Amino acid sequence: MAWQRKILRVDLTAGICTAEPLNMExxxxxxxxxxxASKYLAEEMDPKADALSPExxxxxxxxxxxxxxxxxxxxxxxxxxxxxxxxxACSNSGGYFGAELKLAGWDMIIFKGKAPKPVYLWIADDRAxxxxxxxxxxxKSVWEAEALIKARHQDPQIKIASIGRAGENxxxxxxxxxxxxxxxxxxxxxxxxxxxxxxxxxVRGTKGVAVEDPKAFLAAVTxxxxxxxxxxxxxxxxKNGTQSMMDVxxxxxxxxxxxxxxxxxxxxEKLNAAAMAxxxxxxxxxxxxxxxACFACTIGCGRVVRMDPTHFAAxxxxxxxxxxxxxxxxxxYALGPMVGVDDIDAATYANFVCNEQGMDPIxxxxxxxxxxxxxxxxxxxxxxxxxxxxxxGSAEALVNAADLTGSGEGFGKDLGLGSKRLCEKYGHxxxxxxxxxxxxxxxxxxxxxxxxxxxxxxxxxxxHLRADPYEDDFSGxxxxxxxKIVKTTEDQNTVVDATxxxxxxxxxxxLEEVASQLDAACEGDWTVERLRDTGERIWNLERRFNLAAxxxxxxxxxxxxxxxxxxxxxxxxxxxxELSKMLPDYYEQRxxxxxxxxxxxxxxxxxxx
Amino acid sequence: MKVKVEFIAIERPKSGSADNGETIEVANGAxxxxxxxxxxxxxxxxxxxxxxxxxxxPEERANTRLKEGDTLCLFRPLKGG
Ligand code: SF4
Numbered sequence: 001m002a003w004q005r006k007i008l009r010v011d012l013t014a015g016i017c018t019a020e021p022l023n024m025e026x027x028x029x030x031x032x033x034x035x036x037a038s039k040y041l042a043e044e045m046d047p048k049a050d051a052l053s054p055e056x057x058x059x060x061x062x063x064x065x066x067x068x069x070x071x072x073x074x075x076x077x078x079x080x081x082x083x084x085x086x087x088x089a090c091s092n093s094g095g096y097f098g099a100e101l102k103l104a105g106w107d108m109i110i111f112k113g114k115a116p117k118p119v120y121l122w123i124a125d126d127r128a129x130x131x132x133x134x135x136x137x138x139x140k141s142v143w144e145a146e147a148l149i150k151a152r153h154q155d156p157q158i159k160i161a162s163i164g165r166a167g168e169n170x171x172x173x174x175x176x177x178x179x180x181x182x183x184x185x186x187x188x189x190x191x192x193x194x195x196x197x198x199x200x201x202x203v204r205g206t207k208g209v210a211v212e213d214p215k216a217f218l219a220a221v222t223x224x225x226x227x228x229x230x231x232x233x234x235x236x237x238x239k240n241g242t243q244s245m246m247d248v249x250x251x252x253x254x255x256x257x258x259x260x261x262x263x264x265x266x267x268x269e270k271l272n273a274a275a276m277a278x279x280x281x282x283x284x285x286x287x288x289x290x291x292x293a294c295f296a297c298t299i300g301c302g303r304v305v306r307m308d309p310t311h312f313a314a315x316x317x318x319x320x321x322x323x324x325x326x327x328x329x330x331x332x333y334a335l336g337p338m339v340g341v342d343d344i345d346a347a348t349y350a351n352f353v354c355n356e357q358g359m360d361p362i363x364x365x366x367x368x369x370x371x372x373x374x375x376x377x378x379x380x381x382x383x384x385x386x387x388x389x390x391x392x393g394s395a396e397a398l399v400n401a402a403d404l405t406g407s408g409e410g411f412g413k414d415l416g417l418g419s420k421r422l423c424e425k426y427g428h429x430x431x432x433x434x435x436x437x438x439x440x441x442x443x444x445x446x447x448x449x450x451x452x453x454x455x456x457x458x459x460x461x462x463x464h465l466r467a468d469p470y471e472d473d474f475s476g477x478x479x480x481x482x483x484k485i486v487k488t489t490e491d492q493n494t495v496v497d498a499t500x501x502x503x504x505x506x507x508x509x510x511l512e513e514v515a516s517q518l519d520a521a522c523e524g525d526w527t528v529e530r531l532r533d534t535g536e537r538i539w540n541l542e543r544r545f546n547l548a549a550x551x552x553x554x555x556x557x558x559x560x561x562x563x564x565x566x567x568x569x570x571x572x573x574x575x576x577x578e579l580s581k582m583l584p585d586y587y588e589q590r591x592x593x594x595x596x597x598x599x600x601x602x603x604x605x606x607x608x609x
Numbered sequence: 610m611k612v613k614v615e616f617i618a619i620e621r622p623k624s625g626s627a628d629n630g631e632t633i634e635v636a637n638g639a640x641x642x643x644x645x646x647x648x649x650x651x652x653x654x655x656x657x658x659x660x661x662x663x664x665x666x667p668e669e670r671a672n673t674r675l676k677e678g679d680t681l682c683l684f685r686p687l688k689g690g
Contacts, residue, residue, distance in 0.1 A: 236618055244618035245687050251617055251659060441689065464689040471686040474657045476664030507688050571663050
């Protein structure tokens with residue numbers, strides 16, 4: 001129950017779709033979504049294979065609670081070897097696509113090979129077939145492709161996950177987009193999709209999802225929903241989205257600014273939640289129109305926004321003047337302080353282009369920031385940028401970068417490499433604010449030491465969602481306690497990513513609420529303890545994949561800037577990230593040897609063969 | 610003595626509380642915990658504190674004395690997303 005017990009295998013090289021029973025033994029050990037798909041990935045591919053080779057697998061996976069009435073139970077993840085990082089990648093998305101896939105009767109889709117010509121996958125409940133994308137949606141943006149697919153199949157209810165031109169052009173941080181502005185955003189999962197000549201998955205599902213004990217499930221869901229409803233945190237998320245964070249990191253001094261040279265940004269008041277809600281002079285409207293929610297979500301943190309119609313970026317481009325998905329904290333930081341830009345409309349425009357062409361705004365913004373530092377030092381000149389001065393604070397450069405990277409033209413080809421490859425190409429690898437090749441989210445590890453450790457140890461490269469050191473960091477917790485907090489919350493966040501629920505629920509719930517809903521929905525006993533063990537099992541499986549792919553303890557590190565150059569303001573003033581003081585403790589907490597390799601005992605304890 | 614109060618991502622009751630950026634009067638040498646008591650925080654029970662930008666852990670609020678002109682910042686322990 002809760003699982004549909006069926007996976008769809010798609011051999012893109014041969015053009016064949018086949019149904020197969022879900023491995024329920026693995027489901028009992030790895031639950032679903034991030035966990036179960038990582039197990040299939042690790043079993044089926046050589047971790048050393050190139051991420052862009054046909055040998056890489058691309059897995060779209062739901063969790064057992066996806067498609068149920070559990071609050072936020074609409075999530076799916078894309079699991080693959082990441083094109084940006086070469087590490088195991090798992091990018092999670094909301095919207096409605098994941099639930100629709102589950103309602104069509106599938107737990108998971110596993111793609112292998114490479115289609116000889118561009119294709120899209122069409123699923124109508126049990127029926128699945130590959131269709132020609134050439135001359136139809138190949139070469140189109142995400143927004144255009146969605147409209148064309150819905151028109152061709154004559155059904156506005158179809159849910160679509162697709163890549164934009166960025167994925168087709170193999171921009172290293174291309175996303176898989178769904179429902180126009182939701183993204184499985186990080187690590188280049190859309191790049192892998194592009195390398196397989198797979199443009200889109202369109203799905204229509206009309207079945208239900210059965211749960212083991214409907215009465216108990218309803219009670220657990222009601223309780224979980226009540227907790228959300230009574231929460232002040234929920235109210236803030238609905239009102240301000242995740243953007244409240246910008247005021248917090250600004251006050252704390254952990255807001256990455258100008259490629260992490262600074263940790264506080266003087267232009268925050270032009271970009272923050274209050275700025276989004278303030279009416280502008282030109283047309284009397286605010287950037288923020290309303291909030292919106294994903295499938296079954298009672299939080300509704302999504303932003304629906306509108307640009308200033310008089311802004312230079314949108315001149316003559318009407319498609320950007322309609323309401324669309326707006327800035328959240330991570331995109332807001334990367335398209336604002338990180339590039340030193342305080343122009344909310346330029347940042348909104350760049351975010352629209354990221355959605356339209358399927359690019360991760362975190363990696364994109366951070367790459368533009370690296371390019372600005374390269375320009376400042378003269379490593380990049382007007383010859384590369386086409387005469388546009390790529391200086392910190394330039395809204396023109398940001399808009400230009402979005403246009404060119406989205407379309408794959410001119411300097412956009414360089415920007416599409418991501419920070420690491422770009423900075424290596426121009427002789428300054430130290431300017432890349434990355435871990436394992438993935439750009440930083442919006443937290444500086446000098447004021448937030450737990451986050452520094454979380455970035456360094458994240459299996460998919462720098463990530464703000466892999467662990468939960470926030471409260472301890474923000475309350476000035478001691479260095480000695482960080483390893484345990486990071487390890488414990490990594491396990492917790494990992495298992496939530498395997499359920500079908502949104503990670504944001506954990507701002508309000510504890511694992512108790514997750515366990516009670518899962519236990520009622522699924523066969524077998526799902527206790528908090530079992531969930532923690534499952535999270536730890538998945539984490540170690542991911543680690544093993546990365547080690548087999550060639551990563552070592554030397555990759556559990558941070559850029560020199562964060563390790564050696566002290567923060568210049570805020571609560572971390574005068575401090576660097578003390579990674580070397582935390583990492584040995586972290587390995588010990590994990591049951592790994594000093595080289596960061598899980599010991600035989602640890603693997604046995606977790607039942608990893 | 611006077612202390613400036615800042616609220617970040619915290620909902621405050623309509624009355625009885627200082628406005629954002631307002632200066633409040635507290636007893637000379639008051640501890641952070643005492644200053645917090647004088648603010649009507651309504652249903653806000655979970656928050657973190659900074660004094661002049663530096664974090665004061667909850668367990669140290671009773672022992673951390675404020676000085677004239679300090680800035681006390683209260684903010685919600687947000688998590689990223
Ligand atoms: S909390 Fe936000 S991201 Fe999560 S499911 Fe709800 S609307 Fe979507």
